[in-house]
Amino acid sequence: MTSPDAAQRRPTEENPVSTSPSRAAVRARSLSKVYGSGDVAVHALRGVDVAFTAGEFTAIMGPSGSGKSTLMHLLAGLDTATDGQVVLGDTELTNLDDTALTLLRRERVGFVFQSFNLLPMFTALQNITLPCELAGTAPDQAWLDTLVDTLGLRERLTHRPSEMSGGQQQRVAIARALITRPEVVFADEPTGNLDSRSGAEVLSFLRTSVRELGQTVVMVTHDPTAASYADSVVLLADGRIAGTIERPTPEAVLAGLDALRTVNA
Numbered sequence: 388m389t390s391p392d393a394a395q396r397r398p399t400e401e402n403p404v405s406t407s408p409s410r411a412a413v414r415a416r417s418l419s420k421v422y423g424s425g426d427v428a429v430h431a432l433r434g435v436d437v438a439f440t441a442g443e444f445t446a447i448m449g450p451s452g453s454g455k456s457t458l459m460h461l462l463a464g465l466d467t468a469t470d471g472q473v474v475l476g477d478t479e480l481t482n483l484d485d486t487a488l489t490l491l492r493r494e495r496v497g498f499v500f501q502s503f504n505l506l507p508m509f510t511a512l513q514n515i516t517l518p519c520e521l522a523g524t525a526p527d528q529a530w531l532d533t534l535v536d537t538l539g540l541r542e543r544l545t546h547r548p549s550e551m552s553g554g555q556q557q558r559v560a561i562a563r564a565l566i567t568r569p570e571v572v573f574a575d576e577p578t579g580n581l582d583s584r585s586g587a588e589v590l591s592f593l594r595t596s597v598r599e600l601g602q603t604v605v606m607v608t609h610d611p612t613a614a615s616y617a618d619s620v621v622l623l624a625d626g627r628i629a630g631t632i633e634r635p636t637p638e639a640v641l642a643g644l645d646a647l648r649t650v651n652a
């Protein structure tokens with residue numbers, strides 16, 4: 388596991404704020420997000436405190452509108468908080484300007500989206516190595532080989548997205564997310580567009596990337612079976628943390644979500 392690495396990576400040149408020496412890859416402190424103002428203000432997050440452990444696979448679940456996407460976007464530096472802090476490794480995101488945030492997103496986090504978001508005119512290999520191109524660095528060949536073989540993409544490297552199945556495209560997207568060995572991979576409903584078999588493959592690869600390749604994955608999902616691939620589930624309700632489930636089974640996740648509905652009914 389690379390958790391100590393992840394926590395130590397990128398010392399604090401650009402930012403003096405540092406986390407406690409815990410194993411959190413990314414954490415939120417008293418995080419709030421309000422969209423709009425006055426009568427139309429929407430309190431999407433209401434003082435969220437949560438830490439995502441390095442070297443683990445965590446799912447975020449909760450009813451529609453509970454703030455899952457908002458939390459993930461803030462953790463990933465895709466949007467800014469109204470109040471509170473996000474700390475990635477040793478870096479407090481709220482202190483960064485747009486340029487620094489862009490660099491952080493490019494170099495320190497990876498993204499997997501429901502809709503794959505591959506570039507259609509690029510081959511699988513070109514899509515996978517795109518983050519390196521953008522950073523002006525050469526891909527680490529041994530790591531590239533590990534990803535390609537682990538994800539079963541060796542035969543597909545010269546194919547364009549239109550020549551691949553949804554599951555294959557999502558595996559390319561995972562390799563692209565992992566190529567820079569980011570401190571955290573954020574996956575937003577990564578199986579939402581896949582049939583159950585391809586979805587299971589993708590979830591197995593995400594879990595393998597954590598267990599065998601030492602990565603850290605945070606995934607938003609609506610699917611209790613998808614969440615059961617994670618090491619733990621963080622439950623959100625009405626913009627607040629409503630609980631966690633360790634070593635989740637689909638049944639335990641369903642029961643946890645049902646309990647939220649009962650509380651909120």
Ligand SMILES: Nc1ncnc2c1ncn2[C@@H]1O[C@H](COP(=O)(O)OP(=O)(O)OP(=O)(O)O)[C@@H](O)[C@H]1O
Pocket residue numbers: 422423429430431449450451452453454455456457458
């Ligand atoms: N750009 C925005 N402007 C105004 N309100 C927003 C915006 N984005 C989200 N919201 C509101 O913030 C709240 C939380 O939304 P968010 O998308 O984070 O929830 P979610 O749990 O991801 O929902 P879902 O499961 O339906 O995707 C909702 O009430 C939503 O309508």
